[in-house]
Amino acid sequence: MGNSALTGFPQTREFRPMTGAAKTSALSDTLFSTIVRLSGLLILLIVGGLIAVLCRGGVAAFHAFGAHFLVSRIWNPVTDVYGAAAPVFGTLVTTFLAVVMAVPLAFGVAFWLAEMAPAAIAGSVATAVQLLAAVPSIIYGMWGFFVIVPLMASHVEPFATHTFGHLPLIGTLFSGAPYGTGLLTGAIILAIMITPFMCAVMRDVFVSMPAVLRESAYGLGATRWEVMRQVTLPWSRQAVIGGVVLGMGRAMGETMAVTFVIGNSNRINWSLFAPGNTIASLIALEFPESPAGSLKLAALLALGFILMTISFLTLAGSRMLLRRKPATSH
Amino acid sequence: MTSTPPIALSDAPPRGWQTTGLLAARRRLRDRLATGLSWAATALVLVILASILLSLLLKGLPGLTPGALFRSSAPPGAHGGLANAIVGSLEQTGLALLIGTPLGLLGGIFLAEYGQESRFSTLVRFVSDMLLSAPSILIGLFVYLVIVAPQGHFSGFAGAIALAILAMPIIVRTTEDMLRLVPVSMREAGMALGAPRWRVIVFLCLRAARGGVLTGILLALARVAGETAPLLFTSLGNMTWSLNLNAPMASLPVAIYQYAGSAYDDWVQLAWTAALLITAGVLLINILVRFGFRRGT
Numbered sequence: 001m002g003n004s005a006l007t008g009f010p011q012t013r014e015f016r017p018m019t020g021a022a023k024t025s026a027l028s029d030t031l032f033s034t035i036v037r038l039s040g041l042l043i044l045l046i047v048g049g050l051i052a053v054l055c056r057g058g059v060a061a062f063h064a065f066g067a068h069f070l071v072s073r074i075w076n077p078v079t080d081v082y083g084a085a086a087p088v089f090g091t092l093v094t095t096f097l098a099v100v101m102a103v104p105l106a107f108g109v110a111f112w113l114a115e116m117a118p119a120a121i122a123g124s125v126a127t128a129v130q131l132l133a134a135v136p137s138i139i140y141g142m143w144g145f146f147v148i149v150p151l152m153a154s155h156v157e158p159f160a161t162h163t164f165g166h167l168p169l170i171g172t173l174f175s176g177a178p179y180g181t182g183l184l185t186g187a188i189i190l191a192i193m194i195t196p197f198m199c200a201v202m203r204d205v206f207v208s209m210p211a212v213l214r215e216s217a218y219g220l221g222a223t224r225w226e227v228m229r230q231v232t233l234p235w236s237r238q239a240v241i242g243g244v245v246l247g248m249g250r251a252m253g254e255t256m257a258v259t260f261v262i263g264n265s266n267r268i269n270w271s272l273f274a275p276g277n278t279i280a281s282l283i284a285l286e287f288p289e290s291p292a293g294s295l296k297l298a299a300l301l302a303l304g305f306i307l308m309t310i311s312f313l314t315l316a317g318s319r320m321l322l323r324r325k326p327a328t329s330h
Numbered sequence: 331m332t333s334t335p336p337i338a339l340s341d342a343p344p345r346g347w348q349t350t351g352l353l354a355a356r357r358r359l360r361d362r363l364a365t366g367l368s369w370a371a372t373a374l375v376l377v378i379l380a381s382i383l384l385s386l387l388l389k390g391l392p393g394l395t396p397g398a399l400f401r402s403s404a405p406p407g408a409h410g411g412l413a414n415a416i417v418g419s420l421e422q423t424g425l426a427l428l429i430g431t432p433l434g435l436l437g438g439i440f441l442a443e444y445g446q447e448s449r450f451s452t453l454v455r456f457v458s459d460m461l462l463s464a465p466s467i468l469i470g471l472f473v474y475l476v477i478v479a480p481q482g483h484f485s486g487f488a489g490a491i492a493l494a495i496l497a498m499p500i501i502v503r504t505t506e507d508m509l510r511l512v513p514v515s516m517r518e519a520g521m522a523l524g525a526p527r528w529r530v531i532v533f534l535c536l537r538a539a540r541g542g543v544l545t546g547i548l549l550a551l552a553r554v555a556g557e558t559a560p561l562l563f564t565s566l567g568n569m570t571w572s573l574n575l576n577a578p579m580a581s582l583p584v585a586i587y588q589y590a591g592s593a594y595d596d597w598v599q600l601a602w603t604a605a606l607l608i609t610a611g612v613l614l615i616n617i618l619v620r621f622g623f624r625r626g627t
Contacts, residue, residue, distance in 0.1 A: 025526035032528035036444055039436035040454040043502070046495060047457045050464075050472045057475055108371025116365065125372065127620055132379050134616045136556020138583050139609050142590050142601065143382050146389075192378055199375075223361035246463065253465020255559040256587065280467050284562060292479055304471045311468075315460045 054308050057301030064295060069302060075266035075282075077289070082299035084306060086266045090183065090276035091307070094258065095251045097187035097272075098194060102251075103244055106195045110202035114232075115224060126203070133196035141260035144189040149261055152188075153180030157273050176271040181263035184272040189257050194247035201243025201322065205236040242321030249314040253307060255280040279307040383609075390606025393599040403569040403580065406594035412604050414571045415585035419608075421573065422486055422565060422581055423555050426493030430554075431547055434498045435536070438505020438543075443531050455506075462499040469495050470560030478564055486572075486579030489565030493557060497550035504546025508539035545619050552615040556608055558583035582608045 061069055065082065072083025113126055157178035164174045209232055217227045233240070263275020264285060277285075283300050290297040401411025437458065445451025473492040478484055512535045520530035536543065561567070567584040568577070582604045589601035 025529075029526045029528055032531075033444055036436050036440040039433055040440040040445070040451065042433060043437055043454055043458050043461065043498070047461055047464075049476065050468065053472055053475045054468065057471075104367075105371050105375065108368040109375050111364070112368040112372045116368065125376065127617070128379055129375055130620075131613055131616055132375065132382075134552060134612055135382060136558070136583065136608060136612060138556065138558045138586050139382065139386070139605050142586065142605050143385060145590065147381065147385055195375060223357055225361040225364035226357070228364070249463055253467060255465070255467045256583075260590070280465060280559070283467060283471070284559060287563060301471065301475075304468060307465060308468050311465055312460060315463050316456075318463075319456060319459055 051308065051312075054301060054305045057298065058303075058305035060298035061295070061302035064298065069299070070306075073268055077286070077296055080295050082296065084279075084299075084303055086268050087277045087279045087282045087303060088306065089268050090186075090262065091252055091278040091280070091310075093183055093276070094187045094190055094262070094278055095248055097184065098190035098251045099244065099248050101187065101191035102195045102198055102247060105191065106198035106202060106243075106247070107240075109195070109199045110206055111228060113199075113203045114206035115228065129196050129199055132192070133200070137193065137254060138256040140189055140193055140257035144185065144257060145260040148188065149180035149185060151180075152182075152185050153178050157184075161273075172270050173272050176269070176273045178273060179263060179275065181261050181275055182271075182273045183262065183269075183276045186258045186262040186276070186278070189261055190251045190254055193254060193257060194250050197250060198243045198247040201246065202236075202240055205239040205243075206232055209235050238321050242318045245314055245318035245321060249311050249318060252311045252314065253280055255284050259284050279303045283307075386602070386606045386609055389599075389602040393603035394606065398600060398603050402571040403585070406592070406597050409596075410600065412582065412585060412600060412607070414568065415580040415582045415604060416607070417571075417573065418486065418565070418568065418580040419555065419582040421575065422490045422493060422561070422579060423551060425487070425490035425575070426497055426554055427547065427551055429490065430494035430497035430550065431501060433494070434501025434546075434550070435505050435543070437498065437502040438509060439531055439536070441502065441506040442509035443535070458499045458502050461495070462503060465559075466496055466557055467559040467563075470563035473560065474563040484564060484566035484578040486565045486575040486577065489561045489579060489581065490575070492560035492564045493554040496557060496560065497554050500550040500553060501543075501546050504549070505539075505543050508542030508546070509535055511542070512538045541622075545622075548615050548619050552612045552619075556583055556612050558587055562587070 061082065065072065069082070070084055070088075072081075073085045074081050074083045075086055076082070109129060113122060113129075117125060157174075157180065160174045161176075161178065165171050213231055213235060214227055217231045222230070258278050259281040262277060262281050264277055264281065265275040266277055266282070267274070269276065283303055286296065286300060290300055397409060398411045399416070400413050401409065402414040403412075404410030437454070441451055441455055441458075445454065469492050473488050473495070477488045477491060481488075509531075516534055516538060517530055520534045521527075525533075561581050561584050565581060565584070566578040567588060568580040572579060586601045586604045586608070589597040589604070592598065592601075
């Protein structure tokens with residue numbers, strides 16, 4: 001609509017005879033639009049290439065181990081037998097726990113920023129939360145390793161074991177030696193990392209709700225929490241879910257932060273304190289010891305393929321939910 | 331004590347916030363609870379940020395000596411420094427931006443000016459947004475398989491390519507968003523003067539949107555400067571001074587990874603210093619961009 005002026009432009013040219021200059025400019029326009037289109041194509045080629053290359057790389061492992069690769073718990077470089085179950089389990093558990101912890105946290109901050117932040121500090125706090133998103137993941141890894149891990153080992157884990165460890169059923173979750181590293185610590189670091197992303201999405205959508213909805217709810221005598229719970233949240237449900245899924249996608253593929261604190265063990269263990277591994281951390285750790293052409297490298301590429309599949313599906317889902325509004329006019 | 335007349339009942343104020351009674355108390359309690367938890371969540375996030383920054387300052391600053399900045403890596407105990415990692419990081423992120431910026435700008439121009447709502451451009455936008463949040467380790471693996479494995483050796487050049495792939499979607503997105511904010515009258519004015527469409531886009535629209543476009547480029551720089559995972563598979567890291575892009579190359583994030591996990595105190599100290607350097611740089615860019623941008627609009 002806004003562009004009709006642009007697309008209409010070449011027609012006016014027809015009325016004049018094409019001079020040399022007009023021909024050059026028509027040529028340069030064609031050239032430019034071709035280059036621009038090619039750059040769009042390049043993005044498709046990169047992602048297409050990524051998918052194709054990882055597929056091809058992983059096929060070797062699937063050939064060697066068959067579908068059993070997906071369910072086998074064994075990861076043994078000595079006997080050259082590899083299975084994906086343990087890292088997949090670790091990825092799913094840490095991601096799930098991270099989302100469970102991050103959603104209330106992100107929602108709380110977004111609620112605060114949108115509804116109750118004093119005007120004087122709202123901007124600074126919002127910037128601070130976004131800075132948290134800018135901190136490189138390796139810094140989270142270091143901070144987690146030197147600050148959170150000792151805290152977990154000396155206080156949190158012994159306390160949790162003491163309090164919940166003897167309970168039936170859930171006691172297993174809190175059993176085991178308090179190393180400090182492990183699935184729970186990895187999930188905590190991930191939760192901190194994805195909170196700013198979720199929070200930004202939630203705040204934007206809370207703020208963008210038409211004021212008249214909020215005001216009429218207040219006018220009926222609703223409390224702040226009732227307005228959030230019964231008006232704002234239902235109105236923004238789709239985008240909030242999209243934000244949560246986006247954070248989930250980030251948590252799945254996070255590498256460096258997790259590598260520092262997960263404990264790196266290829267076992268499936270039901271204790272939250274037990275060391276584990278995620279797909280990404282296993283790839284980062286084992287890659288340097290995987291010579292080109294080895295079965296181990298093929299197994300790592302197959303893991304990369306699995307990670308790509310689940311994270312691209314998640315991201316595609318979140319993009320659907322957060323679909324950018326169709327191009328607003330210029 | 332006697333029952334109130336029916337007429338007064340209907341005139342009574344609605345049971346709610348202002349009134350006493352169990353329901354009102356319960357509603358008030360719930361509201362207070364939600365408010366309190368929301369304040370607590372905000373406080374917790376701020377405490378976490380403060381804890382990260384404080385531990386970086388406390389442990390990183392003592393190691394920030396000229397020796398750490400101007401010496402290259404050395405074995406533990408031999409007073410090594412970060413010079414090769416700093417130079418390697420600058421070289422790789424610089425080259426990554428050099429490659430990623432023009433491609434990102436062109437992609438953004440395509441989506442904003444040429445794509446309209448065609449199927450192709452919708453697909454490009456969708457895929458570019460997915461690439462924006464794709465796990466960076468996958469991009470590292472991809473570049474390893476496409477460049478490093480056929481070449482047979484790790485190289486700083488491969489690292490820069492991986493970082494460029496990460497930077498590109500960020501620049502695409504901000505460029506598109508910013509170009510869409512340029513008023514159509516400006517395009518019409520350029521067209522009316524007889525300028526070809528590409529000149530209107532490059533010399534009018536892009537120039538009008540340059541503040542926002544620059545923001546995108548700087549944010550891309552901040553993002554790729556701290557990336558570690560893709561570099562592990564591409565430029566690998568290097569313990570000696572090297573400017574050669576065709577050989578393995580050190581970088582600050584990879585140096586942090588190598589030093590932080592070691593058992594030597596002086597290496598761990600170097601890791602903290604490197605972490606301080608990279609975080610200070612990344613956060614400074616972010617803060618500058620936020621304030622500069624706010625003033626610009």
